[in-house]
Amino acid sequence: MPQPALIELKSVSKDYTIGDETLHALANVSLSIKPGEFIAITGPSGSGKSTLANIIGGLDKPDSGSVEVEGADLAKAGDRQLSVYRNKHIGFVFQAFNLQPTYTALENVMLPLVLAGAGGKERKARAQECLNDVGLADRMSHRPTQLSGGQRQRVSIARALANKPSIIIADEPTGNLDSAKGREIMTLLAGLNKQGITLIIITHDMEVAKQASRVLSIHDGAVKEGRS
Amino acid sequence: MRLIDIFTTASGNMFRSKLRTTLTIVAIFIGSFTLTLTSGLGTGISSYIDKQVGNLGGKDVLIVQPIGQGPGSDSGPKAYDPAKKTSATAFGTTTTALTDSDITKIKSVSGIRSVEPNFVVVTDYIVGPNGKKYQVSANPYVSGTKVELATGDQVSNDVSERQALLPVDYVPALGFANNEAVVGKSVTLGVTDGNGKQHQITAALKGVQQKGLTNSGGMNTNEALTQEIYRTQSLGLPKAVTNNYQALLAKFDANASPGQITHLKDELKKKGYAAKTIEDQIGTFKAVISGIIAVLNAFAVIALLAASFGIINTLLMSVQERTKEIGLMKAMGMGGGRIFLLFSTEAVLLGFWGSLIGVGVAEVVGRVANHIVTTTFLKDLPGLQLLTFPPISILAIMGLVMGIALLAGTLPATRAARQSPIDSLRYE
Numbered sequence A: 001m002p003q004p005a006l007i008e009l010k011s012v013s014k015d016y017t018i019g020d021e022t023l024h025a026l027a028n029v030s031l032s033i034k035p036g037e038f039i040a041i042t043g044p045s046g047s048g049k050s051t052l053a054n055i056i057g058g059l060d061k062p063d064s065g066s067v068e069v070e071g072a073d074l075a076k077a078g079d080r081q082l083s084v085y086r087n088k089h090i091g092f093v094f095q096a097f098n099l100q101p102t103y104t105a106l107e108n109v110m111l112p113l114v115l116a117g118a119g120g121k122e123r124k125a126r127a128q129e130c131l132n133d134v135g136l137a138d139r140m141s142h143r144p145t146q147l148s149g150g151q152r153q154r155v156s157i158a159r160a161l162a163n164k165p166s167i168i169i170a171d172e173p174t175g176n177l178d179s180a181k182g183r184e185i186m187t188l189l190a191g192l193n194k195q196g197i198t199l200i201i202i203t204h205d206m207e208v209a210k211q212a213s214r215v216l217s218i219h220d221g222a223v224k225e226g227r228s
Numbered sequence B: 001m002r003l004i005d006i007f008t009t010a011s012g013n014m015f016r017s018k019l020r021t022t023l024t025i026v027a028i029f030i031g032s033f034t035l036t037l038t039s040g041l042g043t044g045i046s047s048y049i050d051k052q053v054g055n056l057g058g059k060d061v062l063i064v065q066p067i068g069q070g071p072g073s074d075s076g077p078k079a080y081d082p083a084k085k086t087s088a089t090a091f092g093t094t095t096t097a098l099t100d101s102d103i104t105k106i107k108s109v110s111g112i113r114s115v116e117p118n119f120v121v122v123t124d125y126i127v128g129p130n131g132k133k134y135q136v137s138a139n140p141y142v143s144g145t146k147v148e149l150a151t152g153d154q155v156s157n158d159v160s161e162r163q164a165l166l167p168v169d170y171v172p173a174l175g176f177a178n179n180e181a182v183v184g185k186s187v188t189l190g191v192t193d194g195n196g197k198q199h200q201i202t203a204a205l206k207g208v209q210q211k212g213l214t215n216s217g218g219m220n221t222n223e224a225l226t227q228e229i230y231r232t233q234s235l236g237l238p239k240a241v242t243n244n245y246q247a248l249l250a251k252f253d254a255n256a257s258p259g260q261i262t263h264l265k266d267e268l269k270k271k272g273y274a275a276k277t278i279e280d281q282i283g284t285f286k287a288v289i290s291g292i293i294a295v296l297n298a299f300a301v302i303a304l305l306a307a308s309f310g311i312i313n314t315l316l317m318s319v320q321e322r323t324k325e326i327g328l329m330k331a332m333g334m335g336g337g338r339i340f341l342l343f344s345t346e347a348v349l350l351g352f353w354g355s356l357i358g359v360g361v362a363e364v365v366g367r368v369a370n371h372i373v374t375t376t377f378l379k380d381l382p383g384l385q386l387l388t389f390p391p392i393s394i395l396a397i398m399g400l401v402m403g404i405a406l407l408a409g410t411l412p413a414t415r416a417a418r419q420s421p422i423d424s425l426r427y428e
């Protein structure tokens, strides 16, 4: 019996017009993501990988087509609904970490909990738990500048985990790291997938793509199953 | 996100750029400080005037004159009517005189209890223990008036003794040792009659009167004394002249409502008389003062509006600087509404601190200024608080400033709320 889809994209297109040239960042993409999948999205630079990830994560909206999550269409959702979706269901991990430089590791991880309206004790306990899970129990009160690149990415993974998301979207998470540190981060993310979190990773790295249960490759906005 | 978290986050963000925030707060401070001082001045002066009017008593008195009298009347030249006599006033203008028949007519208006002529009495000099003669003017005392006293008691209109109050600066001039030495003593007044002959009238001194807005120099004389001066100055004048009055004082029920007073005025108007209460007369003066204060307040509000551009500027810069942070907050699930609220809160906090410091410093400066002014060049006006800061107007000013700040914050806050998270995160 086929598993019901977690996210269903139907004929999703996104265009950018620069001058009088139209660029198809995503061209008629249809795809179905099932719970617990580990998907690697590969493709050359500028092919539309981030655009696809942002649409799945509710950060961006398609020009046409639908993005169905639990029966609702993200393409038609309002700001409030999308905000709740991003806060409760999605954890983002960025290439540039995007940590708050003035906050400690703990405070950075507490941010999504603060946004969710969690109480003081609860947010601290949960943030400590998440930092512990990524192996940074002894770096809670360090600021981002006092941490190495790999440690910073761990903090951002802990932050993505804070609200117990069903999906983690990582856009080139190892792009700013050396290969040894990159492998550590990949092991960490793959471990989270084994615990049941759906994982979508954008990467150039074929070694990374190999660990995934499913590979999607994009060329000029068109998605193909499997390695290209 | 909880409101308390929005508040603490906004509060923390505000001081990330300390210098810029401080400068903006200084601009708001200047506006609030000025507004607090000007409005404090307005309140201080008008409450002083109110108190003076309260001291006047005579709340049950209408000053009645024929309609169209005096300078500034809008009725143009009036045709000569031999039935209407004229009398010369102290101001040199010719006015229609009132006679005993007017007294009867006004008395017949229901609600009027009694009508008395408003005597204009003229004294030549006053002389005391040291025998030196000084010029003095006389103010007929109106029953119920509380003249501000340095010592002694008010005079009474119900006794046959001729009583007066001595203005405070006559105390040493006439040769009295001090204010207390005046009470119970008597002075002599010189009055010239209709034939040019000078008479002397003795008056008992009941007390020493302070200077005030409403009794600038003239000595208060009770009814017995006023009558005697009037009788003396009228000696030798034909009855037709002595029974001509410039104005009449009509008394009504002291508990009359404003509506009833208006009704009385209307009734008198129908009969051809213009009637004013003492408060009406002071009211014109108050209107001028309020006008001046309103202009000063307007300048302060302009300063605040200028400061509001400082708020807009500061917040636009911080939206710009925090582009990436705003994108991140959005990616983590902060909605546009909450982002708007965050920046609006920051704007209101700028307004709060600026206005708090502004009203605080204004209060201190106001107290010091009050002390200096009332102990130096305005010390003759006891009870004057040049600047008063009732809590309600302090709160109103802070509310106004925070309201202006909130409005100023809408532009930057809207810009932040509308920012696209992807563009913000891409921003390098």
Ligand SMILES: Nc1ncnc2c1ncn2[C@@H]1O[C@H](COP(=O)(O)OP(=O)(O)O)[C@@H](O)[C@H]1O
Pocket (backbone or CB within 6 Å): A016, A017, A018, A023, A025, A043, A044, A045, A046, A047, A048, A049, A050, A051, A052
């Ligand atoms: N805001 C934008 N305006 C114009 N073009 C854009 C914008 N965002 C993305 N693009 C273009 O869309 C294409 C896909 O971008 P993106 O999804 O970021 O590619 P990548 O696969 O490198 O992540 C690129 O050619 C990019 O230049």
Ligand SMILES: [Mg+2]
Pocket (backbone or CB within 6 Å): A049, A050, A051, A171
């Ligand atoms: Mg990309």
